[in-house]
Amino acid sequence: ALVGAVAAAPPGPRDWTAAPAAGRPYAYLEGPAGSVLQDTLSLTNPGARPLTVRLSGQGAPVSFAARTVTVPARTRADVPFAVTVTADTPPGELRGTVRATAPDREVRVDLRLRVSGPRLAALTVEGVHVDTTTGTLRYTLVNRGTTVLAPHLAVHAEGVLGTVLDRPDRPLPLTLRPGERATRTEPWPDPPALDSVTVRLTVGAPGAAPATARAEASFASSPALTGAAGLLLAAAGGGGYAVRAVRRRGKSRTQRTSAGATP
Template identity: 90%
Template sequence: MRTAARSGLVAAATALLGAVAAAPPGAPDWTAAPAAGRPYAYLEGPAGSVLQDTLSVTNQGARPLTVRLGGQGAPVAFAARSVTVPARTRADVPFAVTVTADTPPGEHRGTVRVTADDREVRVDLRLRVSGPQLAALTVEDVHVDTTTGTLRYTLVNRGSTVLAPHLAVRAEGVLGTVLDRPGRPLPLTLRPGRRATRTEPWPDPPALDSVTVRLTATAPGAAPATATAEAAFASGPALTGLAGLLLAAAGGGAYAVRRRGRARTQRASAGANS
């Protein structure tokens, strides 16, 4: 900030706005809240801007109060990191939030923190960055655990809006469909730029099959996103059973060959004796 702006913020922060009644017995002797009695601090503007608001700190005690100021989850800046509020007085403390140029449009959250006398008050900060709204979702890193059948995947919000994803799962084997789960809502929301790695149970995968698993994720306003993974299932009992079938088939074939050979020999002998 420029020197004049910083001086103005400091002057405003220390401005006293009249006497305040003492707190009733048992109540905290100081409070912090957004100015004008709002339930939370709200700021709106484009990326690359500096937005300002005001925090009201009320000292209902009988002695001066020094509070420490800070922010969390958003780039909150105060003219001074601490402010002293005289007894039974309210001070309005300006603060600024810098919205970087690469901040995606949409809703963002933060917290203004006020600390004094081993007590902390947190004020909810809601920031809306203006700009075009884009809903975009991808499914990545799909993996199938062939031991348990568990599907592992990652959802990524590549847009500028908060998404509530749905997921559908389908698996095709050699002989047809072996898994078909229609789309259902997932218990999560994805903020812009965030990713979530999740697992999907498959308690009864095929014992012996080669499958293609397809995951389809959808969200309101976003185009469907799909990803596939290949997996070959071959459990021990299934392999043992397959080996037995192959041996039985081989044995049956050998028996048929021998039988046809004996039949030809008998026919040849009968022809020679006639």
């Protein structure tokens, strides 16, 4: 929409302005996730010739009633624009920029967006799996809250004879937006060769309660099985020799007793 506004004097072409309507220092929009918020940008051309301005947004999904606007001389053009707040946008403050560009210069207008709604930090760990060939742990993190999360992870594993893996809590190199999930792997280069273990993964994030998931795994490598079988055979062989020796000693005592009883 064009609104006539005659300037008091004919300044040069570089004196055109771009600003939020009603003389505000910046554009401020507020609303819940999933909404479309609207505002108006005022382009003022105090010069003696028409001015063509290209409009664009940065840092926020901005759409304009017209991307290119020609403002007549000594006239103000009010251009509506809208910011789409996606459904997964977390509550909080966001910043962006509306840019108005002409051949002689560019004017930037600050855009401040406040997304309303409750702030909930909730993180889960799911689908824990242990690759018994390599020991690699595979798991999926899910952001089930309304805020961006920076997860951290602790890993613990117990075997038949006690702890076989214990990694303290540490931050992970990722962030998760609301509703976002990420599947990751955790290396375990020296898993047990022969053991039955329970692996426990505990995840957390600032403001979120810790979440835990477990997985069971049985490790049985071929060298370990061969060694175990050899030990069993050795034990079995030694026991048989002892039984035979006892039997031979028993037989000798029987023969001596029988010989002494003979008149």
